[in-house]
Amino acid sequence: xxKIIQKPKYLVAVTGxxxxxxxxxxxxxxxxxxxxxxxxxxLEFMFSYSYQKLMDNQTASSRFQPQSSKKNHLDxxxxxxxxxxxxxxxxxxxxxxxxxxxxxxxxxxxL
Amino acid sequence: QxxxxxxxxxxxxPEGAMSSLNCTFSNSASQSIWWYQQHPGKGPEAxxxxxxxxxxxxxxxxxxxxxxxxHVSLHIRDSQPSDSAVYLCAVSMLNYxxxxxxxxxxxxxxxxx
Numbered sequence: 001x002x003k004i005i006q007k008p009k010y011l012v013a014v015t016g017x018x019x020x021x022x023x024x025x026x027x028x029x030x031x032x033x034x035x036x037x038x039x040x041x042x043l044e045f046m047f048s049y050s051y052q053k054l055m056d057n058q059t060a061s062s063r064f065q066p067q068s069s070k071k072n073h074l075d076x077x078x079x080x081x082x083x084x085x086x087x088x089x090x091x092x093x094x095x096x097x098x099x100x101x102x103x104x105x106x107x108x109x110x111l
Numbered sequence: 112q113x114x115x116x117x118x119x120x121x122x123x124x125p126e127g128a129m130s131s132l133n134c135t136f137s138n139s140a141s142q143s144i145w146w147y148q149q150h151p152g153k154g155p156e157a158x159x160x161x162x163x164x165x166x167x168x169x170x171x172x173x174x175x176x177x178x179x180x181x182h183v184s185l186h187i188r189d190s191q192p193s194d195s196a197v198y199l200c201a202v203s204m205l206n207y208x209x210x211x212x213x214x215x216x217x218x219x220x221x222x223x224x
Contacts, residue, residue: 004154033210042115043155043199043214056211090154094210102154 003027004103006091011108013081020067021076021106023091029101031055031094032074034066037105038087049074081110113138117200117215125223130187132218134200137181144176144183145212147199155199159185190222 007022025032034046048056052068065077078085088105114137124130136144143162147155161167161176161183171188187194197219201212 031210042216043201045211045213048210058211092154092210097210099157099160100210100212102156104152104154 002104004091004093004101006089006103006106008106009104011106013108013110015081015083015110017081018077018079019081019108021078021089021091021108023074023076023103025072025074025091025093025101025103027093027095027101028072029093029095030071031096032068032072033092033094033100034074034076035090035092035102036087037090043090047074047076078108083110086110113141113202113204113213115200115202115213115215117198117218119218120216121219121221123221123223124190126190126192128190130190130194130220130222132185132187132198132200132220134183134185134215135181136183136200136202136213138202138204139178139181140204142203144174145201145203146172146174146185147201147214149197149199149217158198187220190220192222192224195220195222 091103145160149155197217200215
């Protein structure tokens with residue numbers, strides 16, 4: 001059974017709309033992250049949370065807002081969607097400085 | 112900004128042979144270097160990491176790190192068709208927060224039966 005659940009697996013949105021990407025982890029980890037992988041770029045760090053607190057934000061745009069309602073949840077809200085936001089978004093988690101475990105990703109297409 | 116470069120971009124290896132993948136990074140202050148495996152439609156999965164100069168062996172995997180030349184390599188002995196995947200090299204930095212990895216663009220490995 002997957003220990004990091006991302007929903008939905010695929011998402012199609014229109015330009016200007018808003019979407020929420022869901023992530024839940026059942027590994028008992030205290031740290032959670034969002035990464036983005038687009039067609040022509042390497043996997044790219046976006047945010048990190050530790051014990052539900054934002055630790056690092058490498059996303060220049062405020063259109064991307066992580067939300068942590070529970071300690072094992074880290075959702076990603078994206079507003080005013082643009083075609084350039086099309087990518088696969090991966091949620092990951094870790095216990096402290098140890099190995100990162102990734103979910104299967106949400107593939108977002110913005111038309 | 113740390114940069115991670117991988118070579119080759121793609122690699123075809125006969126089943127049973129050795130697969131060798133390369134990675135260079137730009138900052139000698141990097142902390143650990145990680146290798147991840149990614150199958151199509153899946154998330155990356157950690158394979159092996161190294162911190163100290165020298166080599167580290169785990170099963171069919173051997174990784175070599177040379178901090179002076181900013182180079183790390185991954186070698187897969189007795190390559191199997193199931194090893195076909197994209198391999199990502201990633202670097203963590205001492206002054207970065209936990210879990211922030213800088214990834215290379217990947218090497219696509221295909222093992223031919």
